[in-house]
Amino acid sequence: MDFSPELSLFVKLGDLAFIAVVAMTLGGALTAVLARQVIHAVLGLVLSLTGVAGLYAFLGNNFIAAMQILIYVGAVCISMVFAVMLSRPPAEEKRSSLREATKIALGLLVAFFTASAIGGALIKKHWTAASESISLGTTGEVGEALLTRNILAFELISLVLLVAIVGSVIIARRGRGSPASAGGEEL
Amino acid sequence: MIQPQYFGSLEVYLFIALALFTLGLYGLISRPGLIAMLISVELILNAAGLNFMAFNRFLIADKTTGATFTLFIMGLAAAEAAIALSIAVAVYRYRHSIIADELSEMKD
Numbered sequence: 052m053d054f055s056p057e058l059s060l061f062v063k064l065g066d067l068a069f070i071a072v073v074a075m076t077l078g079g080a081l082t083a084v085l086a087r088q089v090i091h092a093v094l095g096l097v098l099s100l101t102g103v104a105g106l107y108a109f110l111g112n113n114f115i116a117a118m119q120i121l122i123y124v125g126a127v128c129i130s131m132v133f134a135v136m137l138s139r140p141p142a143e144e145k146r147s148s149l150r151e152a153t154k155i156a157l158g159l160l161v162a163f164f165t166a167s168a169i170g171g172a173l174i175k176k177h178w179t180a181a182s183e184s185i186s187l188g189t190t191g192e193v194g195e196a197l198l199t200r201n202i203l204a205f206e207l208i209s210l211v212l213l214v215a216i217v218g219s220v221i222i223a224r225r226g227r228g229s230p231a232s233a234g235g236e237e238l
Numbered sequence: 239m240i241q242p243q244y245f246g247s248l249e250v251y252l253f254i255a256l257a258l259f260t261l262g263l264y265g266l267i268s269r270p271g272l273i274a275m276l277i278s279v280e281l282i283l284n285a286a287g288l289n290f291m292a293f294n295r296f297l298i299a300d301k302t303t304g305a306t307f308t309l310f311i312m313g314l315a316a317a318e319a320a321i322a323l324s325i326a327v328a329v330y331r332y333r334h335s336i337i338a339d340e341l342s343e344m345k346d
Binding site: 073076077080081083084089092093096099100103106107110111112114115118119122123126127130131133134135137138139150151154155157158159161162165166169170173178179180183184185186187188192193195196197201204208211212214215216218219220222223225 | 287
């Protein structure tokens with residue numbers, strides 16, 4: 052679990068790859084949170100989620116890394132881009148700057164206290180590793196677990212996705228023909 | 239292919255996930271737009287998934303457990319994103335604005 056001496060030399064290519072992946076994750080998350088334009092925030096989210104996929108690959112599970120890219124980057128972020136194009140969000144210009152400053156200060160305060168509480172707990176805690184692995188988490192093993200032990204959750208999440216798709220179609224259609232769209236702003 | 243035993247420290251992954259969670263929490267509180275808030279929620283969910291995968295990799299004997307949890311988090315996040323984005327589009331059609339502070343009819 053601890054670093055062997057040759058890893059601390061910082062010359063291995065894998066180290067550089069890990070640093071790049073972590074920088075992608077955190078830099079993308081910073082862009083997603085701080086960008087003024089929403090489309091830039093979506094692009095930062097794409098970068099951050101791709102970095103998390105790289106972290107999943109470093110954790111030894113390539114299947115989850117592929118699913119992360121397929122589901123998050125391929126589906127969620129693309130639908131966000133569609134929503135941005137359909138809703139034309141404002142560039143968040145400086146309106147009512149006192150209120151904005153209050154929200155930013157409150158966010159910083161909550162984020163700082165949460166980070167210090169969890170970080171302090173992380174520093175103090177020491178975990179004990181499992182004695183031996185009984186499975187490696189390969190794609191076949193994950194699929195077998197999904198279709199045997201976790202079959203109920205697997206079916207339930209397909210039901211949840213079906214309900215979410217139907218519900219989102221119904222919700223997104225409801226605004227059509229409303230009084231607000233009568234002013235020639237038909238989408 | 240990356241070796242499974244390569245970069246081995248649970249705390250590194252936990253601190254990366256903590257940074258993601260904290261950034262998402264800050265964005266959720268400070269951003270005014272609905273889509274920007276949804277982006278922050280996605281960051282928080284990713285931090286949770288990364289925690290599951292890291293604990294699963296280092297502490298759990300059965301390596302399929304964390305992968306299953308992370309897959310379900312991804313599925314729920316996709317469903318939640320679909321619902322929230324359709325609500326944002328519907329609200330924009332009705333109000334021509336998706337600033338969360340201005341959506342206050344239900345308070346009165």
